[in-house]
Amino acid sequence: MFLDIVEINLKSGNGGDGAVAWRREKFEPSGGPAGGDGGNGGSIILVADRNVQTLMDFKFKRHYKANNGENGRNKKQYGRKAEDLYLKVPIGTLVREKNSKKLIFDLNHDGQEFIVAKGGKGGRGNAKFTSSTRQAPRFAEPGEKGQEIDVILEVKLIADVGFVGLPNVGKSSLLSILSDAKPKIANYHFTTLTPNLGVVKIDVDNTYVIADIPGLIGGASEGIGLGHEFLRHAERNRLLAHVVDMAGSEGRDPIEDFEIIMDEMAKYDDKLGDKQMVVVANKMDIEPAKENLVKFKEKYGDYQIVETSAATLEGVDNLKFALYEKLKTIEKTYESLDEKDFLDLTEFFVKDKTIEVYKENEVFMVSGYPVEELVRRTNFEDYESIMFFEKTLETMGVMDRVRDLGVGDGDIVDICGFEMEYLE
Numbered sequence: 001m002f003l004d005i006v007e008i009n010l011k012s013g014n015g016g017d018g019a020v021a022w023r024r025e026k027f028e029p030s031g032g033p034a035g036g037d038g039g040n041g042g043s044i045i046l047v048a049d050r051n052v053q054t055l056m057d058f059k060f061k062r063h064y065k066a067n068n069g070e071n072g073r074n075k076k077q078y079g080r081k082a083e084d085l086y087l088k089v090p091i092g093t094l095v096r097e098k099n100s101k102k103l104i105f106d107l108n109h110d111g112q113e114f115i116v117a118k119g120g121k122g123g124r125g126n127a128k129f130t131s132s133t134r135q136a137p138r139f140a141e142p143g144e145k146g147q148e149i150d151v152i153l154e155v156k157l158i159a160d161v162g163f164v165g166l167p168n169v170g171k172s173s174l175l176s177i178l179s180d181a182k183p184k185i186a187n188y189h190f191t192t193l194t195p196n197l198g199v200v201k202i203d204v205d206n207t208y209v210i211a212d213i214p215g216l217i218g219g220a221s222e223g224i225g226l227g228h229e230f231l232r233h234a235e236r237n238r239l240l241a242h243v244v245d246m247a248g249s250e251g252r253d254p255i256e257d258f259e260i261i262m263d264e265m266a267k268y269d270d271k272l273g274d275k276q277m278v279v280v281a282n283k284m285d286i287e288p289a290k291e292n293l294v295k296f297k298e299k300y301g302d303y304q305i306v307e308t309s310a311a312t313l314e315g316v317d318n319l320k321f322a323l324y325e326k327l328k329t330i331e332k333t334y335e336s337l338d339e340k341d342f343l344d345l346t347e348f349f350v351k352d353k354t355i356e357v358y359k360e361n362e363v364f365m366v367s368g369y370p371v372e373e374l375v376r377r378t379n380f381e382d383y384e385s386i387m388f389f390e391k392t393l394e395t396m397g398v399m400d401r402v403r404d405l406g407v408g409d410g411d412i413v414d415i416c417g418f419e420m421e422y423l424e
Contacts, residue, residue, distance in 0.1 A: 004155040006058040007098055011065045013041025015120035015143025016079035018128070019072035022136075033136060035125030036073050038143045042066030042082035044117040046095060046153075048107035049088040053197055055153055057088070066117070069143060072125040079122060086113075090155050092236055098150035102343040116151060116345070120144035123377070129388070139385030141377050147349050159197065159211035161323050162237030163280075164265070166257050169245040170282040172196065173310035175212045178320055202324050210323075211237060235269060238330045240277040241323060246293050246307075247286035254281075254292050255299060278304045278326055280319060285309040357401040364402050364422070366415040371398065375416045 016038025023034045044066050064087065070079030095104040095116060105114045123141035130137060163171040179198025196212040213234050234240065242261065246254050258279070266273030279300065281293050284307045297305065306322050308315035355368035374392055379385040393399050393415070402413055402422070409424045 004055060006055045006153050007062065007150065008058055008153065009063045009148070009150050010044045010117045011063075011148040012043050012117035012119045012146035013066040013068040013082045014146045015039070015041050015122040016069035016071040017142045018123035018125035018140035019074065019079075020126045020138060020140045021072075021074040023075075033126040033130060034074055034076050035127050035140050036075070036077040036079065037125050037128065038072045038122030038141075039069030039079035039081040040122050041069045041119030041143065041146045043084045043115050043119040045084050045086050046093070046105070046107060046114045046116055047086050047088050048091045048093060048110055048112045050091055050110040052088045052090045054090065055093075055155060058153065066119060066146065068146075069119065069122050071143075072122070072140070076125065076127050081122075082119060084119070089153060092156050094154045094156060096152040096154065097343055097348065098152055100343065101152070103341060104151065104343045104345060106342075117147040117149055118349075120146045134384060134388075137384050137388075139379045139382045139388065149345075149348070156236050159237050160208040160327055161210045161239045161241050162234050163210060163212045163241050163243055164234055164261055165243035165280075166245070166252075166261060168250065169243045169257070170308075170310045171212045171243045174243065174280070174282065174308065174316065174319070175210055177310060177313065177316050179210055200320060200323070202321070206324070208324060208327055210241075234265065234275075235272055237275070239323065239327055240275050241280050241319075242277055243280040243282050244296075245283050246281040246296065247283040247289040248292060249283055249286055254296055258296070258300065276326070276330055278306060278323060281305055281307045282310060285312045285314065355396070355398060355401075357398065357405065359405050362411070363419075364405060364407050364411060364413045366398055366402065366413065368416075370396065372416045375418050378418075380418065 018038050019035035021033070021035040023032055044064060064085060066085040067082040069082045072079045089107060091108065091110055091112075093107045095107070095114065096102060097104055104116065107114060121144040123143040126137045126140045128141075129139065163175060165171055175196055175198045179200045198210045198212070199207050200210055201207050242258065244254050244258050245252070248254055262273065279296075281289070281296070283289055284293070293305075293307070304322070304326070306315060306319045308319050310316070351369035353368070353370055355366065355370055357364070357366050359365065371393075374389060374396075378389040380389075390399075398415075407413065407422050409422065411422045413420050413422050
């Protein structure tokens with residue numbers, strides 16, 4: 001089964017907490033602070049892997065969480081950094097932020113990595129809080145929280161050759177003959193609802209990949225049927241092989257069939273309509289294929305046309321080598337999407353740094369992410385930690401703003417849920 005789009009939740013690991021610890025040496029019974037820093041949390045990293053063709057691994061598991069970093073230890077020992085979590089995806093996977101649908105990254109070559117959720121930084125141990133006036137800090141810093149994001153993974157299939165054409169023209173049959181693919185084949189429209197991949201072997205050292213793009217219909221570029229789902233798979237093929245039922249075995253005109261698909265591709269994306277292409281005149285064993293081919297060549301003779309019959313295997317070897325020779329003339333380049341349009345995750349994860357200071361029912365209120373973090377990192381059971389908390393509020397300019405509102409001796413100041421009595 002080919003699964004080409006999934007929604008998953010990713011959460012990186014929290015940083016470990018810094019430790020509060022003391023040296024215990026024979027001649028220094030009340031030695032100085034020795035608490036080590038916490039380890040960083042694990043990040044979640046997406047990796048493009050040529051051996052992965054679909055997103056099936058994400059079908060039944062939609063939530064992924066990296067491990068937390070270890071807490072710091074005595075003797076200034078750092079906690080262990082958590083291992084990063086690597087998730088393998090097919091080459092050609094687009095990563096989008098779920099809510100905005102904005103593109104975050106385009107994994108377009110084998111081995112390419114992208115950190116989609118960075119692990120939280122480990123907190124500092126009490127050994128890091130010494131100063132000329134604070135020789136024995138009895139507090140440490142908790143680890144930073146990990147990042148969480150919901151993303152959409154979308155595979156835009158990358159293959160050397162993409163078979164396109166109306167339903168039931170023989171694309172799946174040709175794919176199964178040319179390659180090691182085993183697609184389901186039946187005589188009705190929309191047999192193939194997902195792309196099939198096959199590897200065509202020329203010799204020991206030379207192969208190429210064919211993608212059977214599901215059958216298109218008129219109006220596909222406007223989303224009729226599963227048009228958009230099908231057309232986007234044709235975007236990342238080096239060469240298109242347009243399979244035409246030259247016999248008109250279903251009562252259709254081969255020229256009209258050809259023009260329908262060409263028109264839909266051009267409407268969907270101009271670049272798609274301009275791709276290099278080989279026309280595969282299939283079902284040549286059925287009358288009036290030869291007569292129709294003459295008419296087709298009169299109008300579209302500029303294209304390279306290869307005659308085949310999936311039923312009798314006539315011309316299939318010619319097609320195999322014709323596609324290979326054509327591919328040798330097309331450079332193996334990959335047109336990446338414009339990075340200036342990517343969503344900047346650094347900005348996405350940045351919290352609002354606005355600090356609100358106002359008076360409500362005789363209580364002076366302070367709120368905002370920076371002070372929330374300060375409260376979270378403060379040990380209110382430790383006097384020195386509280387002093388550090390108050391000094392930081394002064395440094396941030398919070399207390400000056402509170403004084404500007406007329407706070408007086410004995411008034412209550414609520415800082416993100418922590419209430420303190422103001423003293424002149």
